[in-house]
Amino acid sequence: MANASRVTAVLGPTNTGKTHYAIDRMLGYRTGIMGFPLRLLAREVYDKIVAARGPSVVALLTGEELIVPPRAQYWICTVEAMPEGMGCDFLAIDEIQLCADPERGHVFTDRLLRARGTHETLFLGADTMRGPIQALVPGVEFVRRERMSDLVYAGSKKISRMPPRTAIVGFSVDNVYAIAELIRRQKGGAAVVMGALSPRTRNAQVALYQNGEVDYLVATDAIGMGLNLDIDHVAFASTSKFDGRRMRPLAANELAQIAGRAGRGMSHGSFGVTGDARPLDEGTAQAIMEHRFTPLKKLNWRSSALQFGTVEALIRSLEAAPQDEFLMKAREADDLGALKALSQDPDILARTTNAPSVRLLWDVCRIPDFRGISHAEHASLLRGIFNHLHGGGVVPDDWLARQIKRIDRTDGNIDALSKRLAFIRTWTYVAQRKGWLRDEIHWRNETRAVEDRLSDALHERLTEKFVDRRTSVLLRRLKQKEALLAEVNDKGEVTVEGEFVGRLEGFRFSPDKGAEGAEAKALKSASLQALAPHFHLRADRFYNAPDTEIDFTEQGGLMWGDSAIGKLVAGADPLTPGVQVFVDDAAGTEVAQKVERRLQHFISRKVQSLFEPLLNLQKDEELNGLARGFAFRMVEALGLLPRHTVAQEVKDLDQDARGALRKHGVRFGQFTIFMPLLLKPAPTRLRLVLWSLANGLQDFPEAPPPGLVTVPALKDAPQGYDTMSGYREAGERMIRIDMLERLADMLRAEDSRGGFEAKPDMLSITGMTLEQFADLMQGLGYRAEKGEREKVKPADAVVAETGTPAAGQPVMDAAAEAENTPAAAPAGEGAAPAADVVPEAAAIADEGVAPIAETGSDAAAEEPVPEVAENETPVGEAADTSVEAPEVEVFYTFTWGGRARQGGNRGQRRGQQGQDTRGNAGGGKGKPRGAKGGAGGGKPGGKKGGRPQQQGGKTYSARPPKKEKKIDPDNPFAAALMGLKQGD
Numbered sequence: 001m002a003n004a005s006r007v008t009a010v011l012g013p014t015n016t017g018k019t020h021y022a023i024d025r026m027l028g029y030r031t032g033i034m035g036f037p038l039r040l041l042a043r044e045v046y047d048k049i050v051a052a053r054g055p056s057v058v059a060l061l062t063g064e065e066l067i068v069p070p071r072a073q074y075w076i077c078t079v080e081a082m083p084e085g086m087g088c089d090f091l092a093i094d095e096i097q098l099c100a101d102p103e104r105g106h107v108f109t110d111r112l113l114r115a116r117g118t119h120e121t122l123f124l125g126a127d128t129m130r131g132p133i134q135a136l137v138p139g140v141e142f143v144r145r146e147r148m149s150d151l152v153y154a155g156s157k158k159i160s161r162m163p164p165r166t167a168i169v170g171f172s173v174d175n176v177y178a179i180a181e182l183i184r185r186q187k188g189g190a191a192v193v194m195g196a197l198s199p200r201t202r203n204a205q206v207a208l209y210q211n212g213e214v215d216y217l218v219a220t221d222a223i224g225m226g227l228n229l230d231i232d233h234v235a236f237a238s239t240s241k242f243d244g245r246r247m248r249p250l251a252a253n254e255l256a257q258i259a260g261r262a263g264r265g266m267s268h269g270s271f272g273v274t275g276d277a278r279p280l281d282e283g284t285a286q287a288i289m290e291h292r293f294t295p296l297k298k299l300n301w302r303s304s305a306l307q308f309g310t311v312e313a314l315i316r317s318l319e320a321a322p323q324d325e326f327l328m329k330a331r332e333a334d335d336l337g338a339l340k341a342l343s344q345d346p347d348i349l350a351r352t353t354n355a356p357s358v359r360l361l362w363d364v365c366r367i368p369d370f371r372g373i374s375h376a377e378h379a380s381l382l383r384g385i386f387n388h389l390h391g392g393g394v395v396p397d398d399w400l401a402r403q404i405k406r407i408d409r410t411d412g413n414i415d416a417l418s419k420r421l422a423f424i425r426t427w428t429y430v431a432q433r434k435g436w437l438r439d440e441i442h443w444r445n446e447t448r449a450v451e452d453r454l455s456d457a458l459h460e461r462l463t464e465k466f467v468d469r470r471t472s473v474l475l476r477r478l479k480q481k482e483a484l485l486a487e488v489n490d491k492g493e494v495t496v497e498g499e500f501v502g503r504l505e506g507f508r509f510s511p512d513k514g515a516e517g518a519e520a521k522a523l524k525s526a527s528l529q530a531l532a533p534h535f536h537l538r539a540d541r542f543y544n545a546p547d548t549e550i551d552f553t554e555q556g557g558l559m560w561g562d563s564a565i566g567k568l569v570a571g572a573d574p575l576t577p578g579v580q581v582f583v584d585d586a587a588g589t590e591v592a593q594k595v596e597r598r599l600q601h602f603i604s605r606k607v608q609s610l611f612e613p614l615l616n617l618q619k620d621e622e623l624n625g626l627a628r629g630f631a632f633r634m635v636e637a638l639g640l641l642p643r644h645t646v647a648q649e650v651k652d653l654d655q656d657a658r659g660a661l662r663k664h665g666v667r668f669g670q671f672t673i674f675m676p677l678l679l680k681p682a683p684t685r686l687r688l689v690l691w692s693l694a695n696g697l698q699d700f701p702e703a704p705p706p707g708l709v710t711v712p713a714l715k716d717a718p719q720g721y722d723t724m725s726g727y728r729e730a731g732e733r734m735i736r737i738d739m740l741e742r743l744a745d746m747l748r749a750e751d752s753r754g755g756f757e758a759k760p761d762m763l764s765i766t767g768m769t770l771e772q773f774a775d776l777m778q779g780l781g782y783r784a785e786k787g788e789r790e791k792v793k794p795a796d797a798v799v800a801e802t803g804t805p806a807a808g809q810p811v812m813d814a815a816a817e818a819e820n821t822p823a824a825a826p827a828g829e830g831a832a833p834a835a836d837v838v839p840e841a842a843a844i845a846d847e848g849v850a851p852i853a854e855t856g857s858d859a860a861a862e863e864p865v866p867e868v869a870e871n872e873t874p875v876g877e878a879a880d881t882s883v884e885a886p887e888v889e890v891f892y893t894f895t896w897g898g899r900a901r902q903g904g905n906r907g908q909r910r911g912q913q914g915q916d917t918r919g920n921a922g923g924g925k926g927k928p929r930g931a932k933g934g935a936g937g938g939k940p941g942g943k944k945g946g947r948p949q950q951q952g953g954k955t956y957s958a959r960p961p962k963k964e965k966k967i968d969p970d971n972p973f974a975a976a977l978m979g980l981k982q983g984d
Contacts, residue, residue, distance in 0.1 A: 012145035014260025032090035035079040064428040091117035096125035105300030105328035149263040152809040153285040164215035165232040171241035180466040189467030195222035200455035224258035253293035301327035309357040370425040410457035506563035507583040533585035627657035639678040669741040681706035730779030752896040783897040791887040
């Protein structure tokens, strides 16, 4: 150890002026070297000395910067970059307590043991180093410096309550960015300082803070290493950090190093915690305030006596154990890890057969892993550089140019620019190494220019992201209690001091996007100064607005044009909903009450106009007894009742009661009791909203598109949705209620026991393919058996092609064909009158929905037959027999199955839902009313209620007409009656 010079350890807490003392001592000598822990701190001191003595005598040496004038006298360096073997009058090492750092401690320990000035040596740092320095440095003198200001613990505070001139400290990039974003929203902006920033970016960010553009600084622990900033309070957002191996809590002395940045010179400072950080325990807080910490016992050490004979010898020397009890072997650093990785490469070993090549490999391995991608990726880069340099070579210009060109881009976000800065630092480091490049000066300038461009772009992005100049101005003006000029234009846009701050939407002020917390409060405070008169003017205009300017949404919202001004809420009954208005408190109760009255008028008139038939039914005083009770059920169900849910009530109604209800438009269908006028799209849309409100649904189901006969069944729809939407679920689809009743009329004429096939009219009114119709029928309770058969041409087609009748096919003229075509079954026994099932021709003609013809009218027959898939032939359509091979057609035979299939597993998922068609509409297990071969409930010929089942289906309409008695020809009166009939 060199000990010829005077060696002094200047120890004490932060803000004791140690660094200033060392600078003054160095400038008293002709030459001097100072080592600092951070590139940022070295650059700051370099700038100070340049300002004092001029740039011609000051050199800057860091891993990425090399400024060495010809007559350099004072060398400002990072500790790793300090030149060895160069004599100087004065030498100083700052933050000497980093000897205990697990990553870089061995470098500081090496300087403590071996670096000396010829006249004076200073070690600057914390008082915890007194013991190890005294044991390891003979003849050392100690100077204790006391803090110039007090440091007090302020406890935990929310970020929103942080005082100005506060530095908030996080220990990860993500944490720093998140805090800075929160500060921007609540306080108007923050500067960001991290060790990974270039000096240019860091200085630009610090300037924002120092000149007062922002009052807050968000930083990593980089500010704890001697950076002198105007900070009054330090808040820890976390008290633990990742040290390269694991997350660990910070020791009291580490917290003190950072907290000590608060209070510079004679001004006092404070420290505390914020965010998710737990408050400091009393002992830790007291130790920081009194600067009492556990002394260091061990320093990290790595041998400096390196053996370069072979790679194996170099590794052994680097892993040698210390001999002193105050030293401990440092954990494996990145450079040693890279050396071990490259030593496994046979090509590398073949090239490192002498000391110069091994030394070169070691120099290459000491390139820091600025990029931080992976150890393997870093080792691959080092391998390439070593291969270029081995044997006296240099890094090729074209290869280096390609690497730099990929980085030289200023587009992208903060993360992209930060990564490029980390990448360029690698090539900046390479450019500083003597003899590694053909034109070192050119490439130093090139890499420095790229770093400057990236630094400026990063500073710009950081400022854009984390500084809101508008909010900073507003907060400052409000704090100074200055009057702000606010205006509102006819579009509701609000400006303050000419800056757009938000808009008036309906009767609520919405700050500009991104404004939260204190920012939003500032914007509101400034904006509401101008909004008070506008609220009243707007309320008057709204109160006199026509109903056409107001509407409701399918989720129950109430809109005035494009602005949401309220929502519907459940009332005393489904047809009398209430309203809740969206009005800012600043508008006052008078405005809110006026808006509420207008919205209540709107929704009341909307219900009155769209549900007029239902309300008339409710008000009819002539209805009494069972008819009145049934009318109540209809109103309660909003005009649509699944028939099986009121089977007994329908059965109990006499003809007079039914007639009275029919006068109000009530139709007694086989599946549903409904009012056709309420199936229009507009009543359906409102009905679903009122039904959702009455049932307390969170998400209101939307109405099906208007004009469709069938729509896909909704999965996970609330119980009763299909009925309220005017449909009935059957299989994978839902069919409109009125069209289902028309289909039911057709099914009455079919033999459901023996089986029947679908008619073209059935497909026509449903608009389905044969496959879809089969699924629908299964959903209604029928069995569908699929079959195939040879397609037979009609006789007239054969005559048209060949001129002769087909074999076994008699030729019939139109009259004969009509005579042999079975007519539609009349509404006889077991069938309800057509008017009881199908709405009149004028029903449901709203918003593009075509009128529905009555059963048996020509209009139904004129409806187009839906298209079918390729190779699938609709029922009743003739096949093309132009090909010799017989064509095959697919057909389905339908028989009553006794229960309905609710769309696969949907029946199990949703249960009855008021829509289960198992059994007939009366609630039994029989087939649909009017189907042949069985009645009401149970199997054909079975019993229900202890009474024998009658032939013919039970009905829910008037009593079936009695069969006419045969006329006795021997009765003279009967003979006369027969004559009269024959005369007719």
